[in-house]
Amino acid sequence: NAGVMQNPRHLVRRRGQEARLRCSPMKGHSHVYWYRQLPEEGLKFMVYLQKENIIDESGMPKERFSAEFPKEGPSILRIQQVVRGDSAAYFCASSPAGAYTDTQYFGPGTRLTVL
Amino acid sequence: AQSVAQPEDQVNVAEGNPLTVKCTYSVSGNPYLFWYVQYPNRGLQFLLKYITGDNLVKGSYGFEAEFNKSQTSFHLKKPSALVSDSALYFCAVRDITKAAGNKLTFGGGTRVLVKP
Numbered sequence: 001n002a003g004v005m006q007n008p009r010h011l012v013r014r015r016g017q018e019a020r021l022r023c024s025p026m027k028g029h030s031h032v033y034w035y036r037q038l039p040e041e042g043l044k045f046m047v048y049l050q051k052e053n054i055i056d057e058s059g060m061p062k063e064r065f066s067a068e069f070p071k072e073g074p075s076i077l078r079i080q081q082v083v084r085g086d087s088a089a090y091f092c093a094s095s096p097a098g099a100y101t102d103t104q105y106f107g108p109g110t111r112l113t114v115l
Numbered sequence: 116a117q118s119v120a121q122p123e124d125q126v127n128v129a130e131g132n133p134l135t136v137k138c139t140y141s142v143s144g145n146p147y148l149f150w151y152v153q154y155p156n157r158g159l160q161f162l163l164k165y166i167t168g169d170n171l172v173k174g175s176y177g178f179e180a181e182f183n184k185s186q187t188s189f190h191l192k193k194p195s196a197l198v199s200d201s202a203l204y205f206c207a208v209r210d211i212t213k214a215a216g217n218k219l220t221f222g223g224g225t226r227v228l229v230k231p
Contacts, residue, residue, distance in 0.1 A: 004158070033218065042119075042205060042221035043159070056216040091158055100147055100211045101166050104219060106159040
């Protein structure tokens with residue numbers, strides 16, 4: 001049973017470019033969460049999505065960041081006009097449903113470097 | 116608002132000795148508590164969780180954690196540490212009040228170094 005898949009694993013962008021990060025949840029999971037980890041820090045929640053719905057985006061920066069989880073295909077975290085401060089590891093997690101008791105299982109992360 | 120504190124940035128222990136990684140939390144409602152481990156350049160691996168019931172929770176790789184409501188703590192323990200346990204450990208909490216949503220709030224992490 002494949003785990004959470006994320007690609008690319010490493011992404012390098014120049015300031016002003018766009019970054020697209022993809023996440024395929026575990027088989028049978030319909031809930032996806034995105035977290036960001038800055039160097040030497042813990043993970044910070046960004047957004048929680050269910051298929052075709054954003055449930056909670058309270059951790060998303062107001063500008064340049066967006067997320068989607070379409071009916072078909074992976075979840076996408078999109079960062080427009082990247083800046084150096086966006087350099088971080090972005091982790092996706094998935095859970096079977098939205099129950100409070102559910103465990104969130106994490107992918108290997110995408111490490112974004114902005115030059 | 117929910118928060119998690121891991122008071123030690125690093126814990127050093129000799130192989131074969133007991134390992135403890137500390138975690139305290141703050142939530143407005145009842146907490147669900149989780150421990151994850153992160154190896155270099157890898158994602159987080161789930162170790163164990165406390166939802167309800169027994170305060171002592173057993174998890175993967177010989178780890179266990181004790182929930183203490185009065186001290187608002189959820190310390191991770193292993194009776195006999197291995198060199199391969201060297202990694203970054205994260206405690207996380209989910210506040211089950213509706214307003215808190217379904218997100219996990221993580222502590223800053225504790226680096227564990229087990230020396231042979």
